[in-house]
Amino acid sequence: MQSLQAKASEWSGVNQDDAFAIDDDNLFQKLGLQTFINLSTNFYTRVYDDEEEWFRSIFASSKKEDAIQNQYEFFVQRMGGPPLYSQRKGHPALIARHRPFPVTHRAAERWLHHMQQALESTPDIDADSKLRMLNFFRHTAFFLVAGDELKCQNQPPSCKHGSSNQLPSKTS
Amino acid sequence: MQSLQAKASEWSGVNQDDAFAIDDDNLFQKLGLQTFINLSTNFYTRVYDDEEEWFRSIFASSKKEDAIQNQYEFFVQRMGGPPLYSQRKGHPALIARHRPFPVTHRAAERWLHHMQQALESTPDIDADSKLRMLNFFRHTAFFLVAGDELKCQNQPPSCKHGSSNQLPSKTS
Numbered sequence: 001m002q003s004l005q006a007k008a009s010e011w012s013g014v015n016q017d018d019a020f021a022i023d024d025d026n027l028f029q030k031l032g033l034q035t036f037i038n039l040s041t042n043f044y045t046r047v048y049d050d051e052e053e054w055f056r057s058i059f060a061s062s063k064k065e066d067a068i069q070n071q072y073e074f075f076v077q078r079m080g081g082p083p084l085y086s087q088r089k090g091h092p093a094l095i096a097r098h099r100p101f102p103v104t105h106r107a108a109e110r111w112l113h114h115m116q117q118a119l120e121s122t123p124d125i126d127a128d129s130k131l132r133m134l135n136f137f138r139h140t141a142f143f144l145v146a147g148d149e150l151k152c153q154n155q156p157p158s159c160k161h162g163s164s165n166q167l168p169s170k171t172s
Numbered sequence: 173m174q175s176l177q178a179k180a181s182e183w184s185g186v187n188q189d190d191a192f193a194i195d196d197d198n199l200f201q202k203l204g205l206q207t208f209i210n211l212s213t214n215f216y217t218r219v220y221d222d223e224e225e226w227f228r229s230i231f232a233s234s235k236k237e238d239a240i241q242n243q244y245e246f247f248v249q250r251m252g253g254p255p256l257y258s259q260r261k262g263h264p265a266l267i268a269r270h271r272p273f274p275v276t277h278r279a280a281e282r283w284l285h286h287m288q289q290a291l292e293s294t295p296d297i298d299a300d301s302k303l304r305m306l307n308f309f310r311h312t313a314f315f316l317v318a319g320d321e322l323k324c325q326n327q328p329p330s331c332k333h334g335s336s337n338q339l340p341s342k343t344s
Binding site for chain 1: 175176177180188189191192195254255258259260261262263264265266267268269271311312315319322
């Protein structure tokens with residue numbers, strides 16, 4: 001079986017080294033807490049206002065303020081800052097905590113679309129940090145898609161999300 | 173539904189603050205890489221030699237050397253050292269990566285038994301670090317038991333591991 005990270009690299013087009021180049025620098029020290037809060041606020045403002053109802057509805061069971069806090073606390077912790085997320089919620093356990101949501105290829109691309117816009121329009125994020133973060137986010141989004149598919153192991157075919165959400169089959 | 177971390181605290185008897193007191197100090201700087209390698213080597217030597225066949229067999233599909241490396245790289249990364257685990261394997265995704273294994277209450281207790289022995293018999297781990305690590309390990313072991321039970325959501329009762337592995341029902 002192809003590993004989670006191998007699938008993440010293949011589907012995202014981002015290799016492991018580029019995905020974790022966030023660790024070659026301390027982005028928290030470089031950018032500061034407020035920039036992470038601004039980024040997540042910017043991101044979820046777009047998500048909760050998304051004109052695409054199928055995507056917006058994925059977040060309907062969570063309060064926007066909670067989604068923002070969960071996200072920036074995780075980013076801060078993962079990018080060199082204090083472990084805010086674990087102090088409050090424990091291990092990130094990224095795949096398990098995304099289990100309630102349909103993390104399809106299509107949803108990953110929509111998430112990344114909003115995150116790219118959020119990164120572009122949040123002040124004080126330099127181009128180098130932006131690139132590292134985008135690579136990390138892209139790889140992670142598809143890591144979660146790979147994790148989502150674990151839910152369907154030993155399940156009937158109806159477990160799969162609608163066929164429009166599946167990765168197109170390869171022709172080469 | 174009770175959250176993963178609430179279950180982990182209840183079943184382990186270790187609250188969130190004590191579990192993540194590993195973050196109040198930099199244990200990697202205090203103990204050094206070799207101590208983490210020694211601890212994991214010591215731990216898995218006990219596990220792979222366990223007289224309890226049911227527990228030993230959980231690890232039979234993995235090479236001992238790989239188990240040691242996965243573990244100490246994760247510990248180093250989580251306890252203030254370089255992100256060795258993610259550079260090689262990506263996100264820890266603790267619950268998803270333990271999915272192939274039957275992480276029952278009984279298995280968690282056996283894991284902790286060996287880890288306590290390993291901590292006691294690995295040189296150069298001071299009492300304070302030992303206590304922080306034990307609390308972290310105990311909470312994490314039961315966090316994984318809580319995660320293991322997610323596998324059985326929407327599954328037939330036969331999905332549950334043998335009744336001898338279940339938490340005794342509460343009488344008070």
